[in-house]
Amino acid sequence: MSVVEISNLTKRFGSVLAVDDVTLSFEPDVIHGLLGRNGAGKTTLMQLLTGQDFATSGTVSVFGATPVENAHVMKHICFIKESQKYPEDFRVKHVFKNAPLFFENWDAAFADKLIGEFRLPLGRRIKKLSRGQLSALGVIVGLASRAPLTFFDEPYLGLDAVARQLFYDRLLEDFAEHPRTVILSTHLIDEVQNLLEHVIVINEGRILVDSDAEELRGSATTVAGTARAVDAFTAGRTVLSRQGLGSLAQATVTRLSAEDRSAAAAAGLDIAPVSLQQLVVSLSGDADTAAAAASSATTVSRKGQER
Amino acid sequence: MIEDGRPIFVQIAEQIENDIIDGTLPEEGQVPSTNEFAAFHRINPATAGKGVNVLVENGTLYKKRGIGMFVSPGARERLLVARRDEFEKQYLRPLIAEAAKLGITRDQIAKLLQKDEV
């Protein structure tokens, strides 16, 4: 049974469709990546899944029931939001004093260890924290809560490379010991791609990709060479993006078979793998061709797996 | 190192195979756990598990319940046979194609190989 089931979910703010007819599910004990540009609808979607906002239409089911005003569902959820507000008179230690009251799996020893590793000043007022320290606070709460469904919404803003790596390492370690459903929203795709088991790409409120991360890897390839050779090779294929420079060109196309690769090599084309980040950029650049391409990318990759 | 553009579980499986072929992982030796692979390579444990499972399914590794994964007897020999079959496709053909592009004849390639042996 899926942890989260979303069907035909729509959220409208005035004339803006922040979430547009989304049907999606999240599987238990999987780290999901929710990827997309800023303003793509990631945060709104998570607000709807955590009962913080109300859907315009459609349904959300979390652990088999609506999360909206449902304490029995909500107590299994931890939502770490980039824009989380804290009571103004709060110090860091006050957050950790309250966390065990609301997260029943709270591990105080783990939290203490993380506080030391992230060098978080316990006595400091929240409003005096730097952006990075504020992010570290969220990350620690999210990890130590061990909530069966944990959301991290852009959790690393202001964190330096060392602290981000620390977050990824602790997330993987703790996830291995205590598997749970994690939804990580980010646009730093290169950094997190290897952590993800499932990838969802959202653009302008719509789901572009909903695929196993491994199927997505290698689902696109860049071919480069003379414009003529590139165009001849890509004719009849789904092209995700194409750039030209004089007589040279490079195009990103959906999955190539071994024969395709030999054909491309024979035509004098250079073949390069496409990272998840590049793939998402290609897909999000032009939503219309991308939507078509994304569905073919996943279909092709499914076929690839059956073989 | 994990590289882009190829499924990670395939890369994990290949790395374990390489370790078996070069003797780092001896036959009947214990293989690191899925979580150790995940932590070391900074990858999702499920993905690491998938890579290990590929090798369990094809008999390269075997599971001892409650203890862990071990290299099957005869695994190295089987891997060597399979890799030799792959050698032509993976290394020789691209070499010949590149040589052709540069106008290097097969005789010249053969000479280069002999020279290198000296």
Place this chain on the structure above:
Amino acid sequence: MTTLVSATSPAASHATTSAPRVVNVLRLHLTNKFTTLGLPLLILSFIFGVNYVIWLLIYTSTPGGDREAVQGTQYSGSIAYVFIYMAIIAVQVVLRTFPFALGFSVTRRDFALGTALLFGVLSLIYSAILTAMSYLENATDGWGLGGHMFSTVWYGTGSLGERFSQEFFGLLFFFFVGAAISTVYLRWRAIGQTVLWGAIVLIGVAAMALITLTNSWASVGQWFVDAGPYGVAAWSLVITAAAALFGFLILRRATPVA
């Protein structure tokens, strides 16, 4: 097996309340006791100190220490600051803690109940303190100077039950009205506040115009006299209950989204 329950209408959802979580919301509110208990008591002490200095000045400036002159302070309204400060606490508690509580997976209903519980607890504590002070003021004959702060013409007189319930109902009134005003801000932001205060002013002016036109100021005054201090406090419960109800209904659809 998956049950899909409409997420669009909270009325249709089986809203649930978890009793321990309501108590935990109370504990969350009391995390920083200085804000809810320390600072109001400091303010109370400060007002008392200022009053005491004034009493002392009047007392010493009148020849022979005339307590009758200080008796004029029985019309003092300085205690009102303490009550108004309770409304400020309520605003802070709702505005600052609601988005945080939601972030800690608390439902709006549990937050509202926990906050109401906080108001009840705080009102009990402060009523006890203020009632005790009014008896102390009586017993010391106005702190030895004939001063009045906790026991004036309209306030802090009568039986123990009357004094206590007047304090208690008064405090509840300011807590819940303050909270209701901040839920309007939470839900509709600045526009909501403008509309709310506009409406309050309009209703106030309309009520005054109606009373003036119908020549009823005398009967309004008479109503207050007939009801008495205790009666007026009891009647405030109607407004308090309405504020609590509307505050909850507004909060039920509030989001932390700006």
